[in-house]
Amino acid sequence: xxxxxxxxxxxxxxxxxxxxxxxxxxxxxxxxxxxxxxxxxxxxxxxxxxxxxxxxxxxxxxxxxxxxxxxxxxxxxxxxxxxxxxxxxxxxxxxxxxxxxxxxxxxxxxxxxxxxxxxxxxxxxxxxxxxxxxxxxxxxxxxxxxxxxxxxxxxxxxxxxxxxxxxxxxxxxxxxxxxxxxxxxxxxxxxxxxxxxxxxxxxxxxxxxxxxxxxxxxxxxxxxxxxxxxxxxxxxxxxxxxxxxxxxxxxxxxxxxxxxxxxxxxxxxxxxxxxxxxxxxxxxxxxxxxxxxxxxxxxxxxxxxxxxxxxxxxxxxxx
Numbered sequence: 001x002x003x004x005x006x007x008x009x010x011x012x013x014x015x016x017x018x019x020x021x022x023x024x025x026x027x028x029x030x031x032x033x034x035x036x037x038x039x040x041x042x043x044x045x046x047x048x049x050x051x052x053x054x055x056x057x058x059x060x061x062x063x064x065x066x067x068x069x070x071x072x073x074x075x076x077x078x079x080x081x082x083x084x085x086x087x088x089x090x091x092x093x094x095x096x097x098x099x100x101x102x103x104x105x106x107x108x109x110x111x112x113x114x115x116x117x118x119x120x121x122x123x124x125x126x127x128x129x130x131x132x133x134x135x136x137x138x139x140x141x142x143x144x145x146x147x148x149x150x151x152x153x154x155x156x157x158x159x160x161x162x163x164x165x166x167x168x169x170x171x172x173x174x175x176x177x178x179x180x181x182x183x184x185x186x187x188x189x190x191x192x193x194x195x196x197x198x199x200x201x202x203x204x205x206x207x208x209x210x211x212x213x214x215x216x217x218x219x220x221x222x223x224x225x226x227x228x229x230x231x232x233x234x235x236x237x238x239x240x241x242x243x244x245x246x247x248x249x250x251x252x253x254x255x256x257x258x259x260x261x262x263x264x265x266x267x268x269x270x271x272x273x274x275x276x277x278x279x280x281x282x283x284x285x286x287x288x289x290x291x292x293x294x295x296x297x298x299x300x301x302x303x304x305x306x307x308x309x310x311x312x313x314x315x316x317x318x319x
Contacts, residue, residue: 001029003305037075039066043096046081046106050098051089056082056109058119058204059189060095062214067100076102082109119197119204141280142166145287146270148173150230153268158183158227159220161260166270167230168198184209186226188256190217221256224263231261233271235302240309240319242269243302248295254306261307266318271297 001020012018021030041063043052054060067077079101147169154160154174160183162170174180180195185205187196193209196202205211220226235243242261245254261267272278278293312319 039070039077051094052096161229163231165232226264228266242307244306246304
């Protein structure tokens with residue numbers, strides 16, 4: 001943000017939206033939030049007191065916080081549910097209390113397959129079957145090579161975050177080696193334990209031990225609660241800075257990348273040396289580049305800094 005401003009374009013660079021501040025010597029970005037006056041929330045069921053449960057969903061995001069913000073602004077909370085139930089929810093299961101809800105809309109869900117139901121934790125999936133429930137990633141040689149090598153960095157009892165794309169291969173090789181049962185994987189949406197799902201259901205966990213609010217998950221990340229993370233990268237420069245969010249003519253957004261990589265003691269970047277047209281084969285442990293890619297990933301200077309090598313050195317991180 002110091003280099004490019006906190007916004008992604010000239011409209012949003014204005015300090016009235018977000019500015020750099022220091023509190024007790026620590027740096028923060030201070031966001032001036034708009035007053036939210038309408039919340040549209042999806043839950044599972046509403047009891048006769050209007051309490052909302054999320055039993056048939058694999059995440060709740062920050063639904064409660066959103067509703068609290070709306071009610072603080074004297075706004076309206078509208079919740080869509082699959083069904084109404086007569087029996088009051090058990091207090092710990094009611095994610096949103098009825099006093100925060102203004103309107104309930106019942107919309108019967110489309111029929112869900114067993115795989116989706118499994119993501120909600122409605123029945124236990126044995127550890128040995130986790131892999132068969134996940135969506136298959138295309139069998140790319142480069143991803144396999146990198147994932148297998150990166151998985152060797154895992155240690156028993158590690159708390160881990162794995163990014164999307166090539167890093168997803170780490171969990172597959174961790175499973176093959178038996179290490180997956182000895183570490184705890186996490187995902188930004190709030191899942192702890194189990195096996196992250198790829199594809200359209202990214203954010204869900206197969207066999208999760210716990211699912212809590214996304215803000216609570218970032219409390220863990222922002223305070224250095226992870227032991228190791230595996231991330232992708234678009235560019236690396238000669239200093240070791242990483243660009244993971246601003247591609248040529250495109251802006252992917254940084255997501256949780258900065259939070260996770262800024263405080264995790266060990267950061268593993270999973271990437272090829274170049275992209276677009278790269279063809280690689282591997283036979284008997286020998287890697288052969290059949291064709292180089294058109295876009296170099298190691299550059300003189302990255303287009304944007306998602307991960308600062310200078311700060312990583314100051315923090316004593318292993319990269």
